[in-house]
Amino acid sequence: MxxxxxxxxxxxxxxxxxxxxxxxxxxxxxxxxxxxxxxxxxxxxxxxxxxxxxxxxxxxxxxxxxxxxxxxxxxxxxxxxxxxxxxxxxxxxxxxxxxxxxxxxxxxxxxxxxxxxxxxxxxxxxxxxxxxxxxxxxxxxxxxxxxxxxxxxxxxxxxxxxxxxxxxxxxxxxxxxxxxxxxxxxxxxxxxxxxxxxxxxSGPPLALAQTKALLNAGTVRTLSESLAEETRAQAVNLTGADVIEAFAAFAEKRAPVFTGTPGG
Missing domain, CATH: 3.90.226.10 (2-enoyl-CoA Hydratase; Chain A, domain 1)
Known part of the structure; x- marks a missing residue:
């Protein structure tokens, strides 16, 4: 032992x-x-x-x-x-x-x-x-x-x-x-x-968390329920700092640095 x-x-x-x-x-x-x-x-x-x-x-x-x-x-x-x-x-x-x-x-x-x-x-x-x-x-x-x-x-x-x-x-x-x-x-x-x-x-924490949750629940939801949850999740993503960083990194041709900071 x-x-x-x-x-x-x-x-x-x-x-x-x-x-x-x-x-x-x-x-x-x-x-x-x-x-x-x-x-x-x-x-x-x-x-x-x-x-x-x-x-x-x-x-x-x-x-x-x-x-x-x-x-x-x-x-x-x-x-x-x-x-x-x-x-x-x-x-x-x-x-x-x-x-x-x-x-x-x-x-x-x-x-x-x-x-x-x-x-x-x-x-x-x-x-x-x-x-x-x-x-x-x-x-x-x-x-x-x-x-x-x-x-x-x-x-x-x-x-x-x-x-x-x-x-x-x-x-x-x-x-x-x-x-x-x-x-x-x-x-x-x-x-x-x-x-x-x-x-x-290294990925965007908020987006990864919501992606995982959407996929986990997708098999037991109807299409209409999944669409509603996708809308809710995307609204959260679009108010967070990582979307701004992703767009800026794309424009500046560099790797993004994600923090997972939520929107206000």
Whole structure:
């Protein structure tokens, strides 16, 4: 065992990296790790210095899911909904986070671990990454947002295949299904993800936050509802400082410097 924190945090410029840090258990998530994730996502949502978040795991694995060997048993919490609420808080925070998120996946991403990766806006994996909706192997049903995410990403039939059979798929198949955005070699993934996060963090914060929210909600809105929300979002953008900066940078043939300053 180790006295190291179960979640490592690192800030580089405007990019915050959260690293699941239980390598001896392939970063399986305990109550302490759920709580740490919940706290760090709360902080990231409120910290104006954070403009992009990377979620990854230590020791060559992303996350093998919830740790079913966690010392405290069900007797301590006879109402399972209390356990699920801790997970649901993290899922909702990740979904609502107003900055872009990138999952960097090596090795195994299973169960709740895979769904945490799918909850990020973009997913980058190494060729050795393996993905599994492992729940039914444990006589469980999907959680951590899997029942909502999978059908929206791959369609209902493929979602049922992945969830009912609990098959393990590789990075190439996951990319083909639209569950991984990019596959990058082991010796290139760190640089690729860092550069990607810097690009995202350099974007206009207000516009990126509203773009993310519009896309997240678009699948459950009607066209008329989406048009109304686009109008609202664009009105906010047009009163902010970043639009003025974007137009000025275009005219002056230079790169824009966005601040996310809202309009008065």
């Amino acid at each position: 180790t006295d190291e924190p179960v979640l490592l945090t690192e800030q580089s410029g405007h990019v915050r990296t959260l690293t699941l840090n239980r390598p001896h258990r392939k970063n399986a998530i305990t109550r302490d790790l759920w709580a740490a994730l919940r706290g760090e996502l709360h902080h990231a949502a409120k910290d104006s210095d954070v403009r992009a978040v990377i979620l990854t795991g230590s020791g060559g694995s992303f996350c093998s899911g919830a740790d079913i060997s966690d010392a405290a048993g069900m007797d301590e919490f006879p109402d399972p909904s209390r356990e699920m609420n801790a997970i649901n808080d993290v899922v909702q925070l990740l979904h609502d986070l107003p900055v872009p998120t990138v999952a960097k996946v090596r090795g195994v991403a299973a169960g709740a671990g895979w769904n945490l990766a799918l909850g990020c806006d973009l997913v980058v994996a190494t060729p050795d990454a393996r993905f599994c909706q492992i729940f039914t192997r444990r006589a469980l049903s999907p959680d951590c947002g899997g029942s909502w995410l999978l059908p929206r990403l791959v369609g209902l039939q493929q979602a049922k295949r992945l969830a009912l059979l609990a098959e393990t798929i590789d990075a190439d198949e996951a990319r083909g299904l639209g569950l991984v955005t990019w596959v990058r070699p082991e010796d290139a993934i760190d640089t690729f993800v860092e550069e990607l996060a810097v690009r995202l963090a």
